[in-house]
Amino acid sequence: MFMGKVVGTVWSTVKWEGLHGLKFLVVRPYHLADLAPHLLVRPTPYTMYDGVVAADVLGAGPGEDVIVAYGHSARVAVEPELPDGKLPSRPIDAAVVAIVDHFHVESAAQDEE
Amino acid sequence: MILGRMVGTVWATRKNPRLENFKLAIVRPYFWYNPSHDVEHVIAVDQVGAEVGQDVLVCVGQPGRWVAGDSRCPIEASVMAIVDSVEIERGTENAPVAPFALRSRFLPTTLVRVGDGGSTARDAGLHETDGGTP
Amino acid sequence: MMLGRVIGEVWATRKNPRIEGRKALLVAALAQDGDRRTPTGEVVVAFDSVGARIGHVVTVTWGSGARAVFSGPDNRWVLVDAAVARIVDAVSVERDGKEVEERED
Secondary structure: OEEEEEEEEEEOOEEOHHHOOOEEEEEEEOEHHHHOHHHOOOOOOOOOOEOEEEEEOOOOOOOOEEEEEEHHHHHHHOOOOOOOOOOOOOOOOEEEEEEOOEEEEOOOOOOOO | OEEEEEEEEEOOOOOOHHHOOOOEEEEEEOOEOOOOOOOOOEEEEEOOOOOOOOEEEEEEOOHHHHHHOOOOOOOOEEEEEEOOEEEEEOOOOOOOOOOOOOOOOOOOOOEEEEOOOOOOOOOOOOOOOOOOOO | OEEEEEEEEEEOOEEOHHHOOOOEEEEEEEEEEOOEEEEEEEEEEEEEOOOOOOOOEEEEEEHHHHHHHHOOOOOOOOOOOEEEEEEOOEEEEEEOOEEEEEEOO
């Protein structure tokens, strides 16, 4: 899973049946350079162009921070109720599992070594 | 999912028999995150009848095999949707934290900028900054 | 699995009910760089299962392994994509042909 910022939305009418009712958000993942740059020991490739399209059922909007999960967990996240024995079947690979209220990251002052 | 543009089709006669009757689309991602290898193009099974030049969504992993109807199909990516519009918030390039930008030389054909009347990037004559090292 | 360093924590009230009660940690990925571990720049979110704190070096497990950390044999409905499974005390690396242990505290 990763934490990212919602920067946009993708709209589509012609799509595989299992995707109806899902909203698709463009999420820009947070990088160490955004959260705790003092921990980086060397410059890393520019991340401004990193992005993922994630399905959303929680109603996140642009500007909000979200947690996105991949794979099986993403498919479980967009199925609220399923009868016993039935496995998730929406054809997605990423989904929003939480809308972030706030987060805390260690500051440079805490990192004394 | 990956947002990209369909840029071509792959024709192959010699292939795994389980790929018979599947159209293979060449999709160039507009953006991606931590790909396991350097990627300029993704080959994906087209399940929605996309055409060259259209913006599409590609799903990676198992769902491609469900959609093909055969879990033994050697498919790991599928075109799942044809995109009508991509809305990106204006001002994300210059955001104080986590700036986001699209590559100026390869913008989605269906891009719409919002937060400022919603005009398209082309109509407004917008020029994207091309990034660089921080 | 990967090695990482816990750099923070995330709180959310609007979330999928299947992750209720889980503590979400921000973990900076570490890569072996010669005989040191340095951050790659990637930051992941993983659910804590061992009481890890900021500054701890941990292992993060993904996928079905992560689900197994939080449940029993039938875990298809557990919503866990990444889990912190272990706080690392020491990593031994090869240096000059010998295995040397480096403590993480």
